[in-house]
Amino acid sequence: MFGNGEAVTHSACSNGSVQTVNGNLEEKLDELRLLMGKVDGDPLRIVGVGAGAWGSVFTAMLQEAYGGLREKVLIRIWRRPGRTVDRALAKHLFEVINSREDVLRRLIRRCAYLKYVEGRLGDRVLYADEILKDGFCLNMIDTPLCPLKVVTNLQEAVWDADIVINGLPSTETREVFEEISKYWKERITVPTIISLAKGVEAELGPEPRIITPTLMINQATGVPIENILYLGGPNIASEIYNKEYANARICGAEKWRKPLAKFLRQPHFIVWDNGDLVTHEVMGGLKNVYAIGAGMVAALTNESATSKSVYFAHCTSEMIFITHLLAEEPERLAGPLLADTYVTLLKGRNAWYGQKLAKGELSLEMGDSIKGKGTIQGVSAVKAFYELLSQSSLNVLNPEENELVAPVELCPILKMLYKILIIRESPVEAILQALRDETMNDPRDRIEIAQSHVFYRPSLLGHQP
Numbered sequence: 001m002f003g004n005g006e007a008v009t010h011s012a013c014s015n016g017s018v019q020t021v022n023g024n025l026e027e028k029l030d031e032l033r034l035l036m037g038k039v040d041g042d043p044l045r046i047v048g049v050g051a052g053a054w055g056s057v058f059t060a061m062l063q064e065a066y067g068g069l070r071e072k073v074l075i076r077i078w079r080r081p082g083r084t085v086d087r088a089l090a091k092h093l094f095e096v097i098n099s100r101e102d103v104l105r106r107l108i109r110r111c112a113y114l115k116y117v118e119g120r121l122g123d124r125v126l127y128a129d130e131i132l133k134d135g136f137c138l139n140m141i142d143t144p145l146c147p148l149k150v151v152t153n154l155q156e157a158v159w160d161a162d163i164v165i166n167g168l169p170s171t172e173t174r175e176v177f178e179e180i181s182k183y184w185k186e187r188i189t190v191p192t193i194i195s196l197a198k199g200v201e202a203e204l205g206p207e208p209r210i211i212t213p214t215l216m217i218n219q220a221t222g223v224p225i226e227n228i229l230y231l232g233g234p235n236i237a238s239e240i241y242n243k244e245y246a247n248a249r250i251c252g253a254e255k256w257r258k259p260l261a262k263f264l265r266q267p268h269f270i271v272w273d274n275g276d277l278v279t280h281e282v283m284g285g286l287k288n289v290y291a292i293g294a295g296m297v298a299a300l301t302n303e304s305a306t307s308k309s310v311y312f313a314h315c316t317s318e319m320i321f322i323t324h325l326l327a328e329e330p331e332r333l334a335g336p337l338l339a340d341t342y343v344t345l346l347k348g349r350n351a352w353y354g355q356k357l358a359k360g361e362l363s364l365e366m367g368d369s370i371k372g373k374g375t376i377q378g379v380s381a382v383k384a385f386y387e388l389l390s391q392s393s394l395n396v397l398n399p400e401e402n403e404l405v406a407p408v409e410l411c412p413i414l415k416m417l418y419k420i421l422i423i424r425e426s427p428v429e430a431i432l433q434a435l436r437d438e439t440m441n442d443p444r445d446r447i448e449i450a451q452s453h454v455f456y457r458p459s460l461l462g463h464q465p
Contacts, residue, residue, distance in 0.1 A: 025065055029072055032263045036162055037189070044073045047151075047161040049176065051079035051128070052374040053237040054196050055167015056137040060145040060241060065266060067146075074149075077167075081152035083128035085119065085138065089372065093131070093141050094120035103144045107134060110147070139374045143238040159183045163192050166213060169375035170199025170285070171368075173213045177220035184221060192256055193217055193228045198284035199377040202384040208391040209460050210326075210384070212281040214252075226253040229260065230277055232284040234343040243268040251277040278461045279327050286322060287341040288378030289385055290315035293417050294345040295354025296431045310435055311413075316341070317443035318411045322385070325394070325407060325457050350378035358428050364421065379421055386418040394457055399449060410446060412437070 033044050048059035059077045066073050085093070094116050097103050107113040112134050118124035128138045129152050135145040151157040158164060158180050168176055173195070184191070197213035214228045233248030240246050247270040250261050257273040264271045274280060294311055301307035316338065345351050353376045356362040362370065368379040388394075389408035398405045408415055416434040419426040434440070 026069060026072075028263050029066055029069060032259055033072060035259055036192075038072075038162070041071075043071065044163070045161050046073065046075045046163045046165070047157050048075075048077035048165040048167050049154075049158065049180075050167035050169075050172070051077055051132055051137060051150075052167055052169070053137055053140040054235070055165065056132065056140065056145060056148070057143075057237040057241045058165055058167060058196060060135070060148060061266065061269065062264075063148060064146050076149040076151050076157060077132070078151050078154055078157035079129050079132060081127070081129055083138065085126040085128060085131060086371075087122055089138075089141065090116075090119035090122075090126055093126075093136060096136075096142055096144065100144060103135075106147075110134070139372060140238055141372070143241055145241060154179060155183045159187075161191055162189075163194065166193060166195040166197055166217065168197060168213075169377055170197045170201070170213045170216070171375060171377070171380050173197055174216040174220055177217045181221040184223075190223060190227050192260075193223060194250065194260065195228065195230050195281075196232070197377075198232060198281075198288060199381055200282060200285040200384045201380070202388040204387060204391065207459055208388055208394060210278075210282055210388060212278055212285070214277060214281060225277075227256065228252065228277075229257055230281040230284070231264075231271070232280060232340065234339040236343060236347050239347075240269060246270070247272065249274045249280060251275065251280045253277075282326060282461065283323070284340065285377065285381045286319055286385065287344050288348075288350045289381045289414065289417065290319065290341065291344040291348050291350035292354040292357075292376070292378045292382070292421070293413055293431055295351035295356075296358045296420075296428055297354075297435070298351070299355040299358035300429060300432055307432075307435070312345070313443045314435065314440070315413055317446040318413055321410060321446050321449070322389070322407070325389075325396075326460055349373050350376055353378070364424060382414070382417045383422045386414055386422070388460070389414070394460075400445075410449065412440060 029044070036044065038044055046062060048055050056077065059075065063075045067075055097107060097113070097116055104113070107116065115124055115126065119126040129150050131138070132148055133150045135147050137143075137145060154176070166173060166177075195213045195217060199213065201211040201216070203209050203211050212230075214225065214230055217223065217228050218225050229250055229252030231248055231250045233246065235246050235248060245268050249272050250257050250264065251274045254275065257275070261271045261273040293315060294308065297307055297311045319341065352373070353362065353370065357364070368376040370376060386408055389411065390406050392406055394407055395404040396407055396410070397403070398410065412434050413431075416426065416431055420428055420430060
């Protein structure tokens, strides 16, 4: 198909001007352009695919930083056309606009304010791609972004892209990239892809293994895995855009991860690099599983600090147990995994979803794509991890019973979440029953089992033993 750590000095404002801040963005851009073989007059083309909260924020951050250097870089975002903004959301959006003088002035200056007045009154239907051009992400209305160049034709968006940002949910990644592959058949140059997706699928035969979004992209497009990277970390999209200090890791082949880490790094958003692509990607999906349960426990116990700490102890012990199956050196993942889990339990959409289910404000019949929030990726991850860890070919020794059992038998919270969310044979309240089961082992015992036995199964991540 196809033939670390520098300060910054330029920042493109939303009006396109370039200001000096603390480093040299243009030099970083030039270095990346050189690596990608770009010549004068041929701009670096960066395209975000998917316009959820994180995908939109990530693209907007690049636009704010580099958008003023138009002769050297073009930044766009693709989202599907036709999604309407309902009347209630249009009213709320109008309130947000009028509460922000800078946003109000910008819309008036761009002659774009009137359509929001008409949307508020019900005299006009607003569309998600239309408002995104003005900096409003449908899943994050309360945090206005900078204006973005929005493309609704996928072929137009990606056919000549040098860097593609995958901002799609993992459940949509394969389908969209299979379509993208049709437009790349005649390409000579190989694009570089940065995936933000946190989710997994389980492939049960011929040998059980986890399929991550980067592997889905590789399978769908034929782009070499060396050109596909994962970026993740303990991040809340709206807070990052508001310049709360945050950090992330970009994982993948050294050729790309180091220059991209440098290119993406900003004073408030520190990007490190790591060579362990798949393991970090899987961990990004694993924490979403337990975040849903955390939200349930918080709501069912009226935010009891004691109950939440009991849940945290058990869920982290299960995650540690699972990392011993997936990683040869699991202790190296402890910090990133716990940090990502902590922020997700505090404020992530998966914890929010668990709370809403427990309060009866959402039902499972509504599915895992929620208006104003996007896809709740923890639901599909529960199914994937349960099915994967139920395979008898992965049996491990349970010292207490002195018998071989499927790994999922040592993960009671994962089992209960599967019964609640996937096969729906238990009510939400059953998550508390699982915690209060008198036969449940001390979380420390589960960690000791993992640490004292050789559990590592390299085949789960597609590695050779």
